[in-house]
Amino acid sequence: MSENRLEIRNLHARIEGGAEILKGVDLVVPAGEVHALMGQNGSGKSTLAKVMAGDPSYEITDGDILIDGESILEMEPDERARAGLYLAFQYPVEVPGVSIANFLRLALNARREDDDEIGVMEFYEKLQRAVKELNWDESIIERNLHEGFSGGEKKRSEILQLLVLEPKYAILDETDSGLDVDALKVVSQGVNAARGANFGALVITHYQRLLNYIVPDKVHVMSDGRIITTGEKELAMQLDDKGYDWIKSEVASGAAPA
């Protein structure tokens, strides 16, 4: 069972030809757990998320990323997705003319053998369950992917996709940013619905607020391209009260575990 985890080992990465952004990230999210990743703007959180998903604009110079013990470094973004990884984007793109229903059916079938496409009824039941979970109107599935969506609707769509695609490991990149409290509750409800023994998640956020609704098993703090400390869920509250400079000096003085 110890193999069932998402693991990042000494990961170094940069924008192709640019300065190093990730300077040796080590992180483990075991299956069945939800971890929070907190840090200031520019600490490298979103870069880490995109590098894990295989964004081609980044170059990995050292280290490894493993799903259940298997390196995914050489895999294309779609192969990583099929291996069980999911990224909820901070800024989901619009794809005009492609309905959510059509898109998700294609994405699901991409995970299955050619002769084993998902049945139409089975698919719609699954999709409708997810739509209900997010208190959304059913008509949403016929809308084109993010075309004319508000910021909040786009975030909700990211969680809808997560519920339908059922990945093993999900990274949520600032899914809370730009959400009002009601939207935050709905999105959190969706993530909590996905929780279970076979699901691990890394929830990236600036603020402790989201973690009131998605209670993490561990909290990691990132600064200048590294994880500087890891603690229990209380660490998020302390960070909210005392700020990032506090944790940096705690780590420097040895008061917090590095």
Added chain:
Amino acid sequence: MADAPLQHPDADKLTGMEHEKQYDFQLPEKYFYKSEKGLNARVIEKISYFKGEPQWMLDFRLKALDIAIKKGAPKWGPDLSGLDFDDIYFYIRPQEKQGTTKSWDDIPEEVRNTYQRLGIPEAEQKVLAGVGAQYESEMVYHNLKEEWEKQGVIFLDTDTGLKEHPEIFKEYFATVVPPEDNYYAAVNSAVWSGGSFVYVPAGVEVDVPLQAYFLLNAQQIGQFERTLIIVEPGAKAHYIEGCTAPTYDSDSFHSGVIEIIAKENSNVRYSTIQNWSHNVYNLVTQRAMVYDNASMGWLDGNLGSKVTMKYPSCYLVGPGAHGEVLSIAFAGDGQHQDAGAKVIHAAPNTTSSVVSKSISKGEGTSSYRGLVQIHEGATNAKSNVECDALLLDETSKTNTYPYIEINEKSAHVGHEATVSKLNEEQIFYLQSRGLAEDEAMALIVRGFLEPVAKELPLEYAVELNRLIELEMEGSVG
């Protein structure tokens, strides 16, 4: 033209990869008669002789030849220097007898098999009101379901239409597109052969499509079908045209003329999904006269061909007439799609809408060329033009040539044009959901075309998607 083959460096890839087996046919050339190469009076007399035409039609053809010679080829538009009339067979007669059969069994096996591979006989049973099939210069099959025949609908090949319905034929033929109209219309008028003759009596609504399918098999052939569609007041028709040809090193030439008369309160749609191989020059004139409160829609899918020049037109001549042109062009490597629309508002309260979507890839070029003309006195005319171009890579090109002429103060004319490039962020996003890169690209392209594709009957939308995917193959690099 020199003997050097006009072969694209990637010809193997084009023929081998981009055309699935279904389209990858090449039948042995077996013909009853093949004209000499080139366009001249001798060839025209032969055509007329074989068809057993009335004298007036031969006179019409010879006069059209004179007009063509005087006019000469147009100097504008895409490069047509590779098209050499002296190297083209203007008429190939596949079988001795004139006229078509109503049974697929009467068609030579090899030809029948090709149509079967294209799924035509199957579609005929399931979703069509009637089917015509043209092979080289002649229609070989034409059949209309009995229920429509009983209601007075006529659906014949054009040669038979001339024989069996001379009064209707003479009244309308060449009235919408006279030979004087343009060079290629004159050439077509001189050597026309085949095409469909459709007549829908007043009030009859043919609510399932009629389809004609055009096959070119011979090398260096010219195909000049002539389609005439007359829809009487209050009637309704949807005509679908499909076409394909095998790939050869040498070029072929397709130049059809389509004339449509949409009478008062009628509703006419004409849809084309053309899938010519990449060695065909496709220069077509499509025009409709649209009378009071009638509605005419062209849906034009231009895939394949080496060069396409095609601007479906609506002449809105009756008050309240409505015209629509929806077009899709896919210009792959070495292809030039010069397509667009022409809408003439010549009566009050006429409305029109043009939506053009083009995709270019590799060394391909797609151009939108359109004319919106509002005549004086055509009060309260409304026209809206939207053309969107999508470039799949750094080397492909797109052009827009919109011409707008307004001679009426009360006109409302809108024009919007966009050019976008295939977006890396979109591709990454879709890949992160499990779609392979080529699937992601195809999905973005399908989405781009969706506003037009959704207007197609389902079977054809599926076909269009499949053709797009074939054209997209090898795009990932």
